[in-house]
Amino acid sequence: MPRMTGLTIPEVAARYRSGAATPTQVVEAYLRRIEALDPKLRAYVTVTRESALARAEAANRRLKAGTPAGPLDGIPLAIKDVICTKGVRTTCSSKILETFVPPYDASVITRLTAAGVVMLGKTNMDEFAMGSSTENSAFFPTRNPWDLTRVPGGSSGGSAAAVAADLAAGGLGSDTGGSIRQPAAFCGTVGLKPTYGRVSRYGLVAFASSLDQIGPFARDVRGAAMLLQAIAGHDPLDSTSTDVPVPDYEAALGQSVEGRRVGIPNEYFIEGMDPEVEQAVWVAIEVLKGLGARIEKVSLPHTDYALAAYYLIAPAEASSNLARYDGVKYGYRAPGNKDLIQMYGRTRAEGFGAEVKRRIMLGTYALSAGYYEAYYGKAQRVRTLVRRDFQQAFERVDLLACPTAPTVAFKLAEKEDPLQMYLCDIFTIPVNLAGLPGLSLPCGFTQGGLPIGLQLIGKPFDESTLLSAAYAYERATPWHRRVPELA
C-alpha cells in the first residue's frame, strides 16, 4: 500500500490527482495515527471523525468525477479551537466555553469547506489564545513531538504539534503576539501570520481585535502558500478585512531571491538568547546570501519597548472583548445565584483560568479612570514608534530575517512567572503591533535535537516575498524533511 501520511499538502494533492490515493484512505490513515499517537501528544481537544469521513467520501466522488473543488480538495487539516465551526464544539480551551457549539462557521471555515478541505478536529491552545506554551489550556497541556517533556509553544500549540507530528497534513492557528510563529518554531513547522486584514476574522473568537489574525501551519512552504490562498481575501462580514487583490501565492514561489534586500535587525540578537539559536539564524542568513540576497544591517530602535506596549494594548482589548462571557447567552454559568451581579462575578471567576483573569485585570486597570492616558494612551503612542521603525527599515530592504524566538522549546512547568512567559514573544510581538506579515520556518536543530525557527518579516500585504524567500531557503536546506520519532 502506498504511503498515506508523512506527506506535505502538495504531495497529498498530487496523489489524489494521479489516483495513487483517495481522500478516504488518507483521512482514515490520519484518524488511525491520531488514535495511536494523540494520547501521548494531546494536540486535539475534539476529533471530528464522522464528519471527516463523510467529507472525505464527498471529496472522493468529486475527484473521481474529475470535478475537484480545488487544489485542496480532500486535504486533512487541524483547526485551532478558537475558530468557530458550526455544530462542532468550540471551546477556546476554556471552562467558560467548554460546551459552546457555534451556530455558524467562521469565514475561513466556509472558504476551506468550499475548497473541499477535511477537518480532522479542533486543537488545543492556551485559554483564549493567551499564553506561549499551551499550558494555559483549561483541559490539559499539549506536548512537543520532538521531546514529550517540553512544551509545543503557544498559543496555537495544538495545531503546531499536530502538523509537526503528522497528525494532520496542515492546520490553522491564530496569532496575536506570536501564537502561530512561536509554536511553529518550537515544533519545526512552517507557520505564517498574514498581514492584519489579509484574512477575515469573522468567527475567530476575539482576543485583541487590532492584533488577531488567522494563518496556516504546514510542513512545507508550498503547503502554507496553498492554505493562505484559500483563506485570504476581503470579507464583507469583517469590516477590518482589507479589499486588496490576492496574488497567486504558489506562482510567487518561483520568484528568485537574487538581488532581494534582506535586513537583519540589530535589536533581534540580544544578550541572554540561546547561542545555538543565534548561530543557526546567522547560518541561515548566510544561506540566503548564497542564494543571491543582499544582506543589510538595519535598526528597529523601539523593539525593546514593544513588549511593554503590547501588554497594555492586548489586555485592554481583551478585557473589553471578554466582557461578553457573562453566563447569560452561552457558555458556563455558576449555579445558585441570588442576583445578576453575583452571577456575573462568580461565573467569570469560576469560568476563566488564572492567565485570562490576569489579563482582564491588567486591561481593565489600564483602561480605568485616571490611568487611561498614562497606560493605554502611552502604549498606543509607542505602537506608532514601533510601526515607524519598520516603515523606515522597509524603505531600504524588501524583508527582514531574524530569530522567531530567543530560545527553543522549554520544559513543561519551567516558566511559572507570568513575565518570564511574556518574554518568549519579544521577537514576534512587534510584528503584530505593526500589522505586518511574519513567517517562521525551520532553520536547524540544537545538539539536543530541538527545532530552531527563522522568522521572515515583510511589508504589508507582501506575503508573496516572504513565501518566495522561504521557499528558496527551504529548497536549499534539509530541515523540513526531518521528522520527530513518535513510535
Add this chain to the structure above:
Amino acid sequence: MAEPKITLAEVEHVARLARLDLSQAEKERMRSQLDAILTYIDKLRQLDTDNVEPTSHAIPMVNVMREDEVRPCLPTEAMLANAPERASDFFRVPRIIEE
C-alpha cells in the same frame, strides 16, 4: 522598598469593574503579579511621546459603510441553543426587579 505600583484596594476595585469575584488568596497573588508586570511596563516612561500620534489600528482605515438593508439572520432557536437557562424564547437570568 519601592512604592507598590498597585495596592490591594485597587485590585479589589478593578476586580469589581471586571466582574471577577476573586478569592482573598487570588487578590494577593494578583496584586504582586500585576505589580511586577506594571514595573516592567514602566520602561515606556523613558520614551518621549509628546508629539507622537497614537495608533489604534496598524492598517489605516476610515469608517466602513454599507447599505442599511435587511438581511437574513440566525433563527431564534439557533441563538437560544447555547443558553445556560431559557424560558420560552428568552434567556433566563436571576430576578433583577424586587417584587
